Amino acid sequence: MEQIIANGLYLGAQYALIALGLTLIFSLMNVLNFAHGQMFVFGGFVTYTVVAKAGLPFVVGLLASAVILAAMGAVAEVFLFRPVIKRSKRDESTMLLAAGVAFFLDAVILLVFGEKQRGVPKILNGVFNWDMRIIMPYDRILIGFLAVALIVAFIAFMQYSRTGRAMRALAQDRMAAQLMGVDVDRYSMIGFALGAMLAGLVGGLLVAVTGINLGMGGPTSVKAFMMIMIGGAGVISGAIAGGFILGMMESVGLTLLSAYGDITYLVIFASLMVFLAFRPQGLMGKPWG
Amino acid sequence: MKTSKKLGLALFLLAVFVLVPVMIAATGRKDLYYTLTSVALLSIGSAGVWLTFYIGRINIGQGAYALMGGYVSAILMTQAGFSFWATLPLGGLFCALISVGIGVPILRLRGVYFAMVTLVLTEVARLTALALPVTNGAKGITSIPLPGALSIGGVTLIPDFATMANPKLAFYLLAVTMMVASYAVLWRIVNSRLGHLCRSLQQNEELAASIGVNTAYLRVLVYAISSFFGGISGVVFVAISQSIYPSSFVVTDSVNFMLYCFVGGLSYVAGPMVGTLLLYFGWDLLTVAKDYQMLIYSSAMIALMLVLPNGVLSLLDRIGGKK
Known part of the structure; x- marks a missing residue:
């Protein structure tokens, strides 16, 4: 039992971080970022290149992932999403663009990093063992705590910094924020960069534990969508709750349902559909997004 | 204007039914049949997606219905001995239901x-196909027979596909006929009372409901029609490949259906057809x-x-606007 909870918390911390980036981009620009999973994979490969190929410390790899992905997010916002949002008749058009970016990143990852599964050498050796009740390698514990620290840092940033306040205003009401003198274009760009950066950071963290491969992008996006549906799209607390709930469900499901074959995700999906039938806006979302 | 539209339609029908087969026979590029058949079938599926866009819903779940239709047809044909021609409407109706x-x-x-839920739906369909015993799990259903003869009252309308010299051409003609029929239905829906009601839903659902439009009924109806399209395209796909696996239609296919609509244009009935042709054919080239x-x-x-x-x-609009 303790083991299941520990696994769930570890998974949940990573998931919440992925969902945070997605929900931030959604709340600011009303864009459903299909490329989020690919950004996550890209971040993982950047860390891999820096750490395993160039032999630099893991922290440098993480920083490189963060910087490169943030730059990628900013470029995507300024040169792709902004012009399309301004000129398109329906705001759903950005979905095509996001899907195009997802395909594009997949192609770039394939060409630059190849299709092999990649990982970096263990950053910490040893296994934590509490009386055979919780067994967890130290590197997983470290990654879990790093993820939690990043979540806390992100919330603090959104809550107390000037930029964070501007972005929250933007998410609440774009027009009103603009009238209050918030530079909408600038903060949209920063928000997109920040969201992409979070995806890249999780990729960098995960490459140290489970490794990363090209095929992980799409499924990660689907999982991230589920998390923000559970919690409510565009709500930061919702994304965190969704991430932890999904992590916990996965951990419990894999243990309890393993006797019935590979049906954990089927059960999770089905219960999500039932849940949404009763509460369409998720746990904490505002009705109709 | 009216005559030019009729002329365009006649040209289009002539092109798909006569010119394309003649050109392929002349150049010997038989592989194009498969590509063009796929385009025709995929555009039926995206016609359904387009219809859900028409009531203001982003549908990324068409792959689920294509998979469902395919499985219904495959199971009925291999285990209950149904003819392909019976499973074609049955697969569609099952999906609609x-x-x-x-x-x-x-x-x-x-x-x-809605977009995210439908995306999840595609995953649900795939996982269900993996888990159910009747679908044979990851091994899928293989060696499905080719469509047999269709005869009504002793008159053979369509000969047995297995005895044909060129089943590829037959599949092409079948797919194109279905595509033309689907778009005729789509055009009819858009230019009817139902179409007007759909447009009112797309613009403002509350307002539509307040003047007495039964929005709940309408959107379920439209979604059912849309899923019917998805189902029948899946049925024919299975008949061509003679096999189906849980991975025959995945999230990528669902996303593609949506992209075809976007690329073609969401405010034109022919949009999904043009989008499918451009994207699928372009990918192939x-x-x-x-x-x-x-x-x-x-x-x-x-x-x-x-x-x-x-x-x-929307290029057409630009040209029209300049005149």
Whole structure:
């Protein structure tokens, strides 16, 4: 039992971080970022290149992932999403663009990093063992705590910094924020960069534990969508709750349902559909997004 | 205007039914049959997606219905001995029925919520196909017989596909006929009272409801029609490949169905057809680029979005506007 909870918390911390980036981009620009999973994979490969190929410390790899992905997010916002949002008749058009970016990143990852599964050498050796009740390698514990620290840092940033306040205003009401003198274009760009950066950071963290491969992008996006549906799209607390709930469900499901074959995700999906039938806006979302 | 439209339609029918087979016979590029058949079938599926766009819902779940239709047909043919021609409507109707059950709760969702749920639906369909005993799990159902003869009252309308000299041509003609019929239905829906009601839903659902439009009924109806299209396209796909696996239609296919609509243009009935032709055919042509295929394809898609955010067919509006 303790083991299941520990696994769930570890998974949940990573998931919440992925969902945070997605929900931030959604709340600011009303864009459903299909490329989020690919950004996550890209971040993982950047860390891999820096750490395993160039032999630099893991922290440098993480920083490189963060910087490169943030730059990628900013470029995507300024040169792709902004012009399309301004000129398109329906705001759903950005979905095509996001899907195009997802395909594009997949192609770039394939060409630059190849299709092999990649990982970096263990950053910490040893296994934590509490009386055979919780067994967890130290590197997983470290990654879990790093993820939690990043979540806390992100919330603090959104809550107390000037930029964070501007972005929250933007998410609440774009027009009103603009009238209050918030530079909408600038903060949209920063928000997109920040969201992409979070995806890249999780990729960098995960490459140290489970490794990363090209095929992980799409499924990660689907999982991230589920998390923000559970919690409510565009709500930061919702994304965190969704991430932890999904992590916990996965951990419990894999243990309890393993006797019935590979049906954990089927059960999770089905219960999500039932849940949404009763509460369409998720746990904490505002009705109709 | 009226005659020019009729002329265009006649030209289009002539092109797909006569010119394409003649050209293929003349050039000997038989492989194009498969590509064009796929285009025709995929455009039936995207016609359904387009219809859900028409009531203001982003549908990324068409792959689920294509998979469902395919499985219904495959199971009925291999285990219950049904003829292909019977499973064609049955597969579609089954999807329509299921979509009513799924649609009643999820059609209350809007915007990205609906989009995300339908995306999840595709995954549900795939996982269900893996888990159910009747679908034979990951091994799928293989060696499904080709469509048999269709005869009504002793008159053979369509001969047995297995005895034909060129079943590829037969499949092409079948797919194209279905495509033309589907788009005729689509056009009829858009230009009817139902179409007007759909447009009112697309613009403002509350307002439509307040003047007495039965929005709940309408959106379920439209979703059912849309899923029917998805189902029949899946049935024919299975008949062509003679096999079906849980991975026959995955999330990528669902996303593609949606992209075809976007690329063609969401405000034109022919939009999904044009979009499917451009994207699928373009992808096929780009195989010569090998490793760079995906890169060029996605760059072209992004560029297209930047230049024509309202779809390729919005070019027609521009030309019309200048006159």
